[in-house]
Amino acid sequence: MSHGSGGRQTHDLVQDLLLSRLGNKTLNRMEDSAVISPSPGSRIAMTTDSYVVQPLFFPGGDIGRLSVCGTVNDLATSGAVPQVLSLGLILEEGLEFDTLEEIVDSIARAAEEAGVLIATGDTKVINRGPGDGLYINTAGIGFIEDGIEISSYNGKPGDKVILTGPLGNHEIALMKARGLIPFETDIQSDVAPLNRYVKEVLERGGDISAIKDPTRGGLASALHEICGHSGCNVTIYEEQIPVDRNVKAVCELAGFDPLYLANEGKYIILCKPESSSLILDIFGSAGAVIGEVQERGDGKGELLMETRSGGLRRLGMLETTQLPRIC
Amino acid sequence: MCLAVPVKVLDLSVDGTARVEKDGVTLTVMSSLTPDVAPGDYVLLHAGFIIQKLDRDDAEGRIRMIKDLYDGED
Amino acid sequence: MERIKQIREALKGLGKQSATLMEVCGTHTMSIARNGIRSLLPEGVRLVSGPGCPVCVTSQGEIQTALDLAERENVLLCTFGDMMRVPGERGRLEDMDNVKIVYSPMEALTEAEKDRDRQVVFVGVGFETTSPLIAATVQEARRRKIRNFSVLPFHKTIPEALRLILSDPEVSIDGLILPGHVSVLTGRRYFDFITEYGTSGVVSGFEALDILEGIYLLLRGMEEGQREVLNNYTQVVKDEGNLQAMNTLYQVFESSDALWRGVGVIPESGLIFREQYRDFNALERFSTPVPDIPEPEGCLCGRILMGKSIPPECPWFGTECTPQRPIGPCMVSSEGTCAACYKYPEVVFKR
Numbered sequence: 098m099s100h101g102s103g104g105r106q107t108h109d110l111v112q113d114l115l116l117s118r119l120g121n122k123t124l125n126r127m128e129d130s131a132v133i134s135p136s137p138g139s140r141i142a143m144t145t146d147s148y149v150v151q152p153l154f155f156p157g158g159d160i161g162r163l164s165v166c167g168t169v170n171d172l173a174t175s176g177a178v179p180q181v182l183s184l185g186l187i188l189e190e191g192l193e194f195d196t197l198e199e200i201v202d203s204i205a206r207a208a209e210e211a212g213v214l215i216a217t218g219d220t221k222v223i224n225r226g227p228g229d230g231l232y233i234n235t236a237g238i239g240f241i242e243d244g245i246e247i248s249s250y251n252g253k254p255g256d257k258v259i260l261t262g263p264l265g266n267h268e269i270a271l272m273k274a275r276g277l278i279p280f281e282t283d284i285q286s287d288v289a290p291l292n293r294y295v296k297e298v299l300e301r302g303g304d305i306s307a308i309k310d311p312t313r314g315g316l317a318s319a320l321h322e323i324c325g326h327s328g329c330n331v332t333i334y335e336e337q338i339p340v341d342r343n344v345k346a347v348c349e350l351a352g353f354d355p356l357y358l359a360n361e362g363k364y365i366i367l368c369k370p371e372s373s374s375l376i377l378d379i380f381g382s383a384g385a386v387i388g389e390v391q392e393r394g395d396g397k398g399e400l401l402m403e404t405r406s407g408g409l410r411r412l413g414m415l416e417t418t419q420l421p422r423i424c
Numbered sequence: 425m426c427l428a429v430p431v432k433v434l435d436l437s438v439d440g441t442a443r444v445e446k447d448g449v450t451l452t453v454m455s456s457l458t459p460d461v462a463p464g465d466y467v468l469l470h471a472g473f474i475i476q477k478l479d480r481d482d483a484e485g486r487i488r489m490i491k492d493l494y495d496g497e498d
Numbered sequence: 499m500e501r502i503k504q505i506r507e508a509l510k511g512l513g514k515q516s517a518t519l520m521e522v523c524g525t526h527t528m529s530i531a532r533n534g535i536r537s538l539l540p541e542g543v544r545l546v547s548g549p550g551c552p553v554c555v556t557s558q559g560e561i562q563t564a565l566d567l568a569e570r571e572n573v574l575l576c577t578f579g580d581m582m583r584v585p586g587e588r589g590r591l592e593d594m595d596n597v598k599i600v601y602s603p604m605e606a607l608t609e610a611e612k613d614r615d616r617q618v619v620f621v622g623v624g625f626e627t628t629s630p631l632i633a634a635t636v637q638e639a640r641r642r643k644i645r646n647f648s649v650l651p652f653h654k655t656i657p658e659a660l661r662l663i664l665s666d667p668e669v670s671i672d673g674l675i676l677p678g679h680v681s682v683l684t685g686r687r688y689f690d691f692i693t694e695y696g697t698s699g700v701v702s703g704f705e706a707l708d709i710l711e712g713i714y715l716l717l718r719g720m721e722e723g724q725r726e727v728l729n730n731y732t733q734v735v736k737d738e739g740n741l742q743a744m745n746t747l748y749q750v751f752e753s754s755d756a757l758w759r760g761v762g763v764i765p766e767s768g769l770i771f772r773e774q775y776r777d778f779n780a781l782e783r784f785s786t787p788v789p790d791i792p793e794p795e796g797c798l799c800g801r802i803l804m805g806k807s808i809p810p811e812c813p814w815f816g817t818e819c820t821p822q823r824p825i826g827p828c829m830v831s832s833e834g835t836c837a838a839c840y841k842y843p844e845v846v847f848k849r
Contacts, residue, residue: 277579277599278601279451279452279472279601279602279605280449280450280451281449281450281451282448282449282450283448342447342448343447343448343449345447346446346447346448346449347449349427349429349446350427350429350431350446350449350451350469350601351601352427352579404532404533404534404706405499405533405706406499406502406533406534406535406538406705406706406707406710407499407502407503407538408533408534408535408537408538408706409534409537410531410532410533410534410842411842413841416820416821416822416841417583417821417822420579420580420582420583420599421578421579421599421601422427422578422579422580422832423426423427423470423471423578423579423580423601423624423628424426424427424524424525424551424552424553424578424580424624424831424832424833426523426525426624426625426627426628426677426679426680427525427679428627428679428682440638453602454602454604454631454634454638456634456638457630457631457634457740457742457743457746458740458742458743459742468679468682468734470627470628470631470679471578471601471602471603471624471628471631472601472602472603472604472605472631473602473604473631473634475627475630475631475679475682475683475740475743476682476683476734476735476736476740478733478734479732479733479734482732482733483733484733485703485730485731485732485733485734486711486730486732487715487728487729487730487732489715489718490711490714490715490730493504493505493508493714494501494504
């Protein structure tokens, strides 16, 4: 990848690379703005996120897949059906063309998996940085069907709290890729689009109050936010929280708390009790009901966990990202 | 003040290192401070060193007075 | 769960229902907070946290020395992750380029072996659990003739700090929950001296059940008028400890006075390199004495580490001093008493 005199040439190369892999009717028009038509009566959900993960490739995923899944999963937390994404690529001079190719391929695969189109995009090449890097911004638009009201403000006493699968795999895979932990493991990132599952739950009449993705800050930080927004207490049961045994082992060895590890393919879902088996059925057997929402008179919702030993522990937000420790 | 975790010894090398395992996670550690460990032993690991062999004959590690408390429990 | 119920019943059944107990070790402090142990104890049983958090007791001057070395040309500073966020006068290790987190001191040695033209310095912190491993790493460096490896000798040892606490008229401790993993190395007998101060102790593991059992044993012993050091972690803790490891420790290091952050100099509570291993002393190699930096004014950490004050009594706690912007050592470490109290606010720290 070169910047400066070869700029024109690079631009054409990148454009070819992108169109051949991501092309569709909207993108191929190459207009300054993409036009999409919402279905009548639906509302529009919109979100954006920037992806700066290092390294670009990690066990189970890469920055490209992450940039699609992260945005798609954010959209679907409102019950929206994701439609289109924008793709902004910022490439550092020195980035290998093959690397870019591999990442764009991964974007294409993830977009197909999620059923979204890349409707518009932009590429910039900037001066060589610290690590021959690549940064991605994606924005997404989805449509919410009439009558669907899913929001972290909507948690109601009596709702069940579901976690759709085991915690921590993504962040452990990343730490391994960064050389922060010297253990040999086959732990893979869980990065995956979840919108199809949400759509199916809603189509089959599942009654969902709120969805939250426990990314940075993990389960505890995400639930803490739900408590704040809904004004309700949430109590979870340590014993019910799924964590893979190898992830648990790494946590013990390096002193991590899995409740605060990042995930990229898991949802926390608050639902009416009668919908919980449907949701677990659709999301797969690794999920579990991990707690419930409770009335809180003063509206100052708190997150509580009943520990394995029967004690009660109040959980706060993640203060700082976790590092391997000996104490 | 110190995290130490039980792991299982897989094998030992002549250079004073050992491969250990915990629930599918393996790592190479130093065994030089515990000359009496053998493959198959459970050991306590701290900061990449084996610091003690777990006493298998005393799987509970609790003193008699406490064990008596739980009498009648299967 | 069943056993927790049984031990709680047993606790209720004791005649002795009030006592002040100190958990010496920061990992116990965190486990007590995380498992909500205080909510499971009789009303009158008060737990205070002790000085056993190596990050907390590392002095400001020592932290600044590590930061200064990381700024030097051609130096790679290796440290346990625990030290990464401790603020010095200027910056933290986390913000510096030539710093690597290691899980084991041996990883630092491997770094030195990889590039012999670069100086690799390991930040040697920790108590008797960790210092023997660092001594073993130094011996390994000598055996492999790795000369670009050195250690900042900031280790502390527990007994003299406990003597100071137990002999302080302002502190009244009825029993000690002794550090399980230190005891793996030192052995149970190492702590027999506490009975001289009329105090009992129990060597305990770190699970909720272990800690509850330890408390039960202490209270029951008091009820029977006994003064002794019990071992309820016999699977890994022996009376004599790991002799090989302790021999290794004292082949490389010898006792010296040490400055405990917030507390001051405690005689014979630190470790310095023996003459024959001086060449591994990073302070000598880089001719960098540890500067004398005064404690932040108003901070109660020194009193908290000694069991004399509790975090909410500090004017800065939770306002000026938080885990994101720690002022004092007890907030800096993830296992510090203030950090535990901040992270687990249901923890009622009773006076």
